Amino acid sequence: MTAVMRKAPLLLPLLGVLIVLSVTTDSFLTGANIENVLVAAGIVAVPGLAMTFCLAMGEFDLSIGSTVSLAGVVCCSAIIAGQPAAVAMAVALAVGAAIGLANGLVITKLGVTPFIATLATLVIVRGLSLAYSDGHDQIVSSAALKYLVGGRPLGVPMPIVLAVFATAAAWWTMNRTRFGRWVCAVGSNREAARVSGLPVDRIRIAVYVLVGVAGGFWGLLISSQLQKGNGQLGMGFELDAITVVVIGGTALLGGRASILGTVLGAVLIETIRNGLNLLNTPPAYQRISVGLLLIAALAIKGIRRAEATTMPATAPEVAR
Template identity: 70%
Template sequence: MTVVARVVKSAPLLIPLIVVVAALAVAAPQFVSGQNIQNIFFAASIIVIPGLAMTLCITMGEFDLSVGSTVALTGAVTCTAIVNGTPTAFAVGLGLIVGAVVGLVNGLIITKLGVTPFIATLATLVIIRGAALAYTEGRDVIVNDAVLKYLAAGRPLGIPLPILLAIVAICVMFWVTYYTRFGRWVAAIGSNRDAAGLSGLPVDRIRITVYVLLGIAGAIWGILISAQLQKGSGQLGVGFELDAITIVVIGGTSLLGGRAAILGTVLGALLIETIRNGLNLLNVPPAYQRISIGLLLVAALAIQAIRRKVPLEALDEKK
């Protein structure tokens, strides 16, 4: 196997990312400026944290549609607590707890009530969004807090804090997914949930844990967005769940479960934010940007479908 073939197999998005970067560098010369490249990494770092948690969920053969609503609710709760005089650290902790509770509720509905993940998280998407709007009474909660702002604008070691958080999250998720018993259990459930249960794995407990982790990741997403905007709002996070799912799927994690692609998720976040950034520089309207992301998702799903069919067709030819 050649070096190029190995790279394509281990990181299939690397070549498309290079092609997109090269094309945008020609179409928009300002794209390759140091500040703009940093902006791309900054945006990708914020989306990759929930994307990593979504990778675990999809590896398990499930997904969560309520992440975008969790972003809104946790951001609103955190900012409201700060406005009401709660120390920022406690307000952030409260937001994380809210995210964990949302994940716990999702996990319990799915495992104990037997509701499918699509229906359960679609319902909680609506409920949590409504709760966020009711909590803020439909208004933006404006804050002017230096500590909260530091979460988005701080630069320890000269590196934006969200990028450092993303690096830590990526390293931890690599370790958890590929080198721990928990990661192997998640993949086993995605491959065959019934067989995993028969082999003695605590299937329901693992599924609930993954949803709690996803809720916390959504809360981090919401807090970072609110820190960047210096406001909480029930309108934040609309469509964010599709972004999180898209970076996972285009990164190569199978929707059928059983196989995770952590590096693919990271490259997926970089690819989406590179495209989004380049289209902004080219003054492409936001509606067409959404269309481009949707087309990426369709292409990724088509590629997965083709990969599933090819082995079967090969077997048929042998027969």
């Protein structure tokens, strides 16, 4: 039991929340609602998984929200221009990859620290998205795009299917491939990794490209739901992505990563959001709850960690 708890510290709080919600509302445990929660969790889990790699390196990408917007705009404008949906989606993902590549290059070749580099990208890409769409909604009516979110292969909603695949791929990459070990090595101690001969710059760039593509994919999912792209979508999404990873237990210092934790983090966050809506909680209180959750999750971790070691968690919290 303790082994499970250590591996998946979120299970207990998640169960707790589930029980509370089942008792306080009669609509939580319905099939439709559970499906809603899992679909929402699946949608945020995919970029969350990519962000897990980034945090495992001890870095983070603040620009993913803007990537969501630009990818959505590009995809929808392409469809409006008459391109087949598959082409439009591929282009959007390519745009995401390009943004990731730009982030990676600026960070590794120009030596700009990730916080500022991705902050700058956040601002620039948002500007690009607004400029490209000229401030107008790009409205589409595309069944193919819709399938990303509305499709039900074998009766299971597509986002859940996508999330399951993504989780499996992420878990495999992180835990069973060289690349996963490299990412954690870079996160533990970048200089040591470099000295041991690892292609540190290429690893970092690869991770940023991964996050960029995931951001593009997130943009496709949102555009699929809303059947439009515009320059305002995705604001604040980077916080969502980072939150699910952090809650899931991946240390901000890098070096360790919990894929399962990220997925459970996504489920926990969406469950709580859903629960608050079902309970008709006023918006002001909803905002507080996310903050308190974050603090609580890490306070618990901190207390346990403090008991385990005597060193305080004090090393610089940012990318070295």
